[in-house]
Amino acid sequence: MYKNKDGKVIASLTEVKNKTGDIFAIVDEFGEIALTSYNKVRYKIVKVDIENSVEINNDGPEVKVATTEKKRLTTPKLEEREEVEAIEETTEETVDEIVEQEVPQEEVQPVAEKVPEEPAEVKLFPRTIEIQEWNRDGKEERQFSLNAIRPLIS
Amino acid sequence: MKETIIVDTSVIVQYLKTGKGVLPIAYEKYNMVISIATYTELLASRTFEDANLEKEVKDFVDKYFNVVEVNKTLADEAAKVIRNTEVSLAVSYVAATAMQKGYSVLTEDKGNFSGIKGLNFVEI
Numbered sequence: 416m417y418k419n420k421d422g423k424v425i426a427s428l429t430e431v432k433n434k435t436g437d438i439f440a441i442v443d444e445f446g447e448i449a450l451t452s453y454n455k456v457r458y459k460i461v462k463v464d465i466e467n468s469v470e471i472n473n474d475g476p477e478v479k480v481a482t483t484e485k486k487r488l489t490t491p492k493l494e495e496r497e498e499v500e501a502i503e504e505t506t507e508e509t510v511d512e513i514v515e516q517e518v519p520q521e522e523v524q525p526v527a528e529k530v531p532e533e534p535a536e537v538k539l540f541p542r543t544i545e546i547q548e549w550n551r552d553g554k555e556e557r558q559f560s561l562n563a564i565r566p567l568i569s
Numbered sequence: 570m571k572e573t574i575i576v577d578t579s580v581i582v583q584y585l586k587t588g589k590g591v592l593p594i595a596y597e598k599y600n601m602v603i604s605i606a607t608y609t610e611l612l613a614s615r616t617f618e619d620a621n622l623e624k625e626v627k628d629f630v631d632k633y634f635n636v637v638e639v640n641k642t643l644a645d646e647a648a649k650v651i652r653n654t655e656v657s658l659a660v661s662y663v664a665a666t667a668m669q670k671g672y673s674v675l676t677e678d679k680g681n682f683s684g685i686k687g688l689n690f691v692e693i
Contacts, residue, residue, distance in 0.1 A: 536593045536594075537593045537596055537597060538588075538593070539584065539592060539593055539596060539629065539632075539633055540584065540585055540588070540626075540629050542588070543585065543586055543587055543588045544585050544586065544616060544622060544626075545586065545616060546582055546585055546586050546611075546614045546616045547614050547615055547616055548578070548582045548610070548611075548614055549578075549610045549611075549613040549614060549659075551578070551610065551657040551659050551660060551681065552657070552681070556657040556658070556659075557657070559657070559658060560651055560655050560656065560657055560658070561655065563651055563658075564651060564652050564655060
């Protein structure tokens, strides 16, 4: 385990397994470490300010990650040496990174229910009026009809 | 081209009294005429002693209906209707107009036309 000229802590997986034991204890200590395997950086583990929480909602888990790095603890003395292989050279390799990332929260627009519109009824007259309508079945009308059909000459 | 129907008094009175009924639908679907008898029946109401109201309803009739007047031929037909069925004068004119012109009748009270043969009614 050593610190390179850029100040990054480089550790091999074997070191972590055999000497340190707890990878997260190292990350807690240094904030960020790069893990090598066969002399190539394969992993990076970043310590973020732990306020992570997972909220379960209807759309699935939403991860909230704080963006402020926790103030790093005192760095133990580490030897500084040149890296055997530059990190850039490993870009074609699969590098799994745990990075701090804001999960974009998609705004879900409420979908208005489409209510079938009823065609507006034509208004032919602006209001109602109280009509005492003529009673075509009234006594006068009835009498008229009966009189009308009576033979004119008896 | 829209079919022409003859609208009976009862349909118009119902609409003016309640603001409801089949008249708006009929207006959308048909050309509407009324008999001169319906015109008389409608305006005979004492409601229209109010001149402003009378004018308002006359304007309404002029806007939405053609008024079919009675000629001698139609009067002959109406006389036969009365003779055969003893209906009122107004009903005889509505029926005679429908038969003479080939119009279907839109009414709220088919009973008024009971016994009159050769009439078709509009169902809305």
